[in-house]
Amino acid sequence: HPDFFGKYPKERPFYRTIKWDKSYYTFTGFKDPEQELQQAQRAEPTLSTLFIVHTVLERERSELGISAVWCRWQRSWGVSHRYCQLQSLSRLSHQNPEALINLQGHTVVFADQSGMNASGHVMLGTMDVHHQWTKLFEQLPGYRSLQQQTHWLKERISLLLGGTQVVHMDRLGPVQPIAEHYSSLNTFHKRLMSHHLRLHPRSLQGLTMLLENDRSSPSLHEMGHFIIPIKCDLPALQVFLQNHAPEARRRIQRKNQLQAEEEAVVKLCLETLSLRSLSKEPSVSPAQMIQCCERLLEQRSPHMQGLQICVSHFYSVMQDGDLCVPWDWKS
Structure with a gap:
């Protein structure tokens, strides 16, 4: 059926897991994920994902004493899939509670592969078995050591580049493992140490940069951060940073203004349209979100009341009730 915008929803691509014969689960004693999925669908099909996440994790924290653990998802799986993934982690915590001690203080990301990403989040591969998760938990102290070394390298690079901070944004590209991130930082730091750039220690304070492997020349992103190739010409980089610093500060100021406007218009939409949620x-950039929200306010359709709207680039109705609409939706 068409949604209230008169558009037919498009289905998102489904990522199929390996399907084992039922005898495999009978013989090994492992849980059948297909059976668990059906149970989750029958049990609480209308619960919001956030409520399920909050409930399960609060129970985990109270039972295991794990603090500051939160879960995210690399992909927009439906509520039943997310529920099953949390249930799997919950089962592991009961079967082997000691294994989860090293998770304390980490954010967990259910992703395509296990490991630690450049942001320091623990990634749990959704197609991995408990043994692989447990092995990862045992390796977390080593990952934390690697994470500390990346922080040190970022500080050293910042000192050499006038106070520019090296940042990493998972949302701007594919998930980068922390080992790969460390390697990039280490390579770039060694190159900086072999050259003597003449930048005032605080001349670029407040600016940020992303390191990339697949670019040949530096650039300035519309959001105000520099995109720097690891193997770029360093004397030319110094000139580029100095020449583009004023424009970078202007774009950062504009970005902050847009983010403030975005927060205000989202709040207004929630209150005026009586939406259950708006994400x-x-x-989706702040400018696109602002434009979308302003048009939603003009629409003021009574059908919006109580909806969970997620602004995206396509039309879809998610399993957990979210109505995905493109930011430039058509009336």
Whole structure:
């Protein structure tokens, strides 16, 4: 059926897991994920994902004493899939509670592969078995050591580049493992140490930069951060940073203004349209979100009341009740 915008929803691509014969689960004693999915669908099909996450994790924290653990998802799986993933982690915590001790203080991301990403989040591969998760938990102290080394390298690079901070944004590209991130930082730091750039220690304070492997020349993103190739010409980089610093500060100021406007218009939409929730995908810019919200306010359709709207780039109705609409939706 068409949604209230008169558009037919498009289905998102489904990521199929390996399907084992039923005898495999009978013989091994492992839980059948298909059976669990059906149970989750029958049990609480209308619960919001956030409520399920909050409930399960609060129980985990109270039972295991794990503090500051929160879960995210790399992909927009439906509520039943997310519920099953949390249930799997919950089962592991009961079967082997000691294994989860090293998770304390980490954010967990259910992703395509296990490991630690450049942001320091623990990634749990959704197709991995408990043994692989447990092995990852045992390796977390080593990952934390690597994370500390990346922080040190970022500080050293910042000192050499006039106070520019090296940042990493998972939402701007594919998930980068922390080992790969460390390697990039280490390579760039060694190159900086072999050259003597003449930048005032605080001349670029407040500016940020992303390191990339697949670019040949530096650039300035519309959001105000520099995009720097690891193997770029360093004397030319110094000139580029000095020449583009004023424009970078102007774009950062504009970005902050847009973010403030975005927060205000989202709040207004929630209150005026009586929406249950209003969110967006990371790929939607603040300017696009503002434009979308302003048009929603003009629409003021009574059908919006109580809806969970996620602003995206396509039309879809998610399993957990979210109505995905493109930011430039058509009337």
